[in-house]
Amino acid sequence: MSSNRTRRIAKEIADIQNDPLSKIIVEPYGNGEDLTHLRGQFEGPPDTAYEGGRFFVDIRLPSEYPFRPPVMKFETRMWHPNVSSQTGAICLDTLANAWSPVLTIKSALISLQSLLSTPEPKDPQDAEVAGMLIRNPKEFEHVAREWAIKYAGAPRKEIAEGSGGSNAESLKKKAQLNKEKEEKAKMAAYHGYNKELIDRFVAMGFDVPTVVSAFEYVGIDKMDGEDYELEEAYMGDITARLFGEA
Incomplete structure (x- = not known):
């Protein structure tokens, strides 16, 4: 692995470790020394069926990183239209055609966390889950919560009606707010430079x-x-x- 690439990955990991407020954790898989195979984790976002759970992500960095995106999949099973309920494969533009060398492992994990708040059933990874969300949002919320309790250690409590994307309009608004938040966070990193x-x-x-x-x-x-x-x-x-x- 090239020295520049090694330094970048090591710095990204150090930056995450120095930001406890994000509650995001990244470390070499199995506590080893291979910086191309990492394990990330984050908390389920509030006001969603995933709230209170902890989700683990397998991260593999290709030799062309950061010019190609990291390959990520969820280790923690979940009920979500953009994540395979069987394999953990993820459907997210940030990890595909929307990737840029400007982005980082941390920003990719933040995007995954945001995805839990803003599922996109019209661009699904899991058609069965997407169909349930479209036809019966309350049933989707119930199943997603049960899976979060079973597989992510979320506490057993009721999710307030209307939260966590229980209807199309709230999903759309939440997606827009998250997108604006991500854009502001990205631009803040430039400290006023073009x-x-x-x-x-x-x-x-x-x-x-x-x-x-x-x-x-x-x-x-x-x-x-x-x-x-x-x-x-x-x-x-x-x-x-x-x-x-x-």
């Missing part, structure tokens, strides 16, 4: 926080978030900082 400007360096294999840190260390002007061409001297200073030469 996204395209930062992403040109991200495409070299570095994550957004690392590139932003290098920009701030060199003293690059944010130009009110506008995109512009950096002078050659600044390009050299930033590159040297990214590769640990400054």
Whole structure:
């Protein structure tokens, strides 16, 4: 595994460990040293059938990471239209055609957590579950909760009627809110710099926080978030900082 890729993965894991508020955990599978095979876990989101459960995800990083997405599947069985109830396979754009090197293992897990709040029955991984959600949302909530109790250790309690996506309108609103929240979180990582400007360096294999840190260390002007061409001297200073030469 290349040294740049190893450093990026190690930094991503360290960043997750240094953010206890997210309640997301990632570690090498089996507590080994292989950084290409990880195990992630997160709590079920509140006001859903999955609330109070803990969900485990098998994560495998391809040799082209971060230019190709991680391969993730749920180890914890669940009743959800976008997750296979048999294999744990996941249907999520972030892990497929919507993947970008800007994204991280943490952001992918956050997207999975959000998916539990905003199921998409019209783009299912499990047709049986999707059909139940469309035809009988209350029955879907009941079965999803029973599975969360049985397989994810969720406490046995009633889910309030109307919560957790019990109708199409609430699902749509929650999906929009989560999408806006994710977009704001992504843009906050740029610290006011233009996204395209930062992403040109991200495409070299570095994550957004690392590139932003290098920009701030060199003293690059944010130009009110506008995109512009950096002078050659600044390009050299930033590159040297990214590769640990400054």
